[in-house]
Amino acid sequence: MIKECLESVVEILCPDKKMDFSKLILSRQTITSRVDDIEKHVEDNLKSRAFELIFYAQALDEITDMADTAQLAIFIRGVDVNFKKTEELAALCPLKDTTKSRDLLEAVIEIESLFVTT
Structure with missing residues (x-):
């Protein structure tokens, strides 16, 4: 549903980018994996800054x-x-x-x- 809404908005605002948005993968597993990666990156960054x-x-x-x-x-x-x-x-x-x-x-x-x- 979110992807369909994004595609509708992109079609109106910037139709030349419609193909880029149609290639987005928004499955629950993909989003969960990306959030986990971001969490790990933020945690590692904070730890390294804290040690300094x-x-x-x-x-x-x-x-x-x-x-x-x-x-x-x-x-x-x-x-x-x-x-x-x-x-x-x-x-x-x-x-x-x-x-x-x-x-x-x-x-x-x-x-x-x-x-x-x-």
Whole structure:
């Protein structure tokens, strides 16, 4: 359905590109694979940038999503040797039962272990 809509829009806006859009593969498996590749690339990029930081800090924010699930947003902020500033969302962790300090600490330790082990 999405592909058909895209083809209709392209036919109106830029008919010379219609053949390019008709070649797009939008199957669930293809999209899932592409999203996984993008996720891996973003994660690897963040890890490599985090290892280059000479000073850094973590910022935590506990939020609740629309389904009333508590989430912990973990941000990393820092500077490298050239004073290039980095500020990125490192993780968004659902909190299982409670939002006590112990639960927040466990989530942070779990995320930090991802950066230390690889």
